[in-house]
């Protein structure tokens with residue numbers, strides 16, 4: 001269990017250095033993110049305490065100036081930039097069947113390995129329609145830019161709305177009836193609109209997860225599903241104009257830049273939103289199997 005057994009002297013040191021534990025970081029997120037090993041106590045994270053408390057003042061000053069010059073990175077991925085922190089939290093929320101870095105137990109059908117899926121064309125169409133609603137919403141939020149920094153994310157080349165419109169047109173030509181969006185897509189769209197207006201850090205978490213998940217697991221899903229039910233037809237949803245790796249890197253750079261001005265609390269708040277992003281996207285993915 002967490003034990004904060006600090007003397008007043010060490011407490012003040014603790015407060016002054018970069019080793020302060022953020023009050024807004026919930027233990028569950030800390031554990032999920034790998035920040036706190038599952039059975040560790042907070043004392044484990046503060047190894048300076050017993051060493052520094054009994055040191056002569058001069059020695060303590062040397063230690064703290066050395067640590068000030070070389071700040072320890074406490075959050076996994078932090079050294080590489082904030083996107084790497086978001087990626088780290090996201091990867092842990094995958095199941096082992098979905099991705100090798102995943103740690104979550106399989107609880108729902110869409111959390112099984114994609115090759116084990118039994119998709120239907122109608123279910124896949126429901127997924128594409130709901131995905132389009134989500135991308136339409138994201139792209140119009142970024143266009144309107146309620147917070148000026150959203151404008152950084154206009155025309156990144158990752159946009160999917162027009163591509164999905166072409167795919168739905170193709171299905172129509174094949175004689176399929178295009179369904180209305182389901183409650184899964186509608187509630188995610190509503191959530192994104194609300195967050196974009198009142199909680200930009202949470203909104204950015206969804207923005208990152210939606211676009212980057214699609215470029216990774218999403219592409220794999222597209223390939224496997226097409227092999228099973230679409231005679232290997234490659235949909236526009238899985239095609240990008242330009243070099244995808246470069247487009248992703250450009251967006252990573254912009255996200256890292258934006259997050260540089262965030263406080264640690266704002267960053268943690270953004271990371272904590274990852275679970276919600278998986279929940280909403282999981283409900284939309286599940287439509288493929290409906």
Ligand code: HEM
Nearest residue numbers: 087090098099110114209210212213216217277278281282
């Ligand atoms: C069937 C469902 C899913 C599968 C099979 C899957 C699989 C994968 C795989 C294989 C990777 C690449 C790992 C690597 O870089 O080695 C990945 C990355 C990722 N996934 Fe998923 N995933 C799924 C669902 C999701 C969901 C629901 C989200 C969040 C909404 C998500 C978010 C991400 C993110 C953010 C990355 C990192 C992308 C990057 O590094 O650029 N994934 N996923």
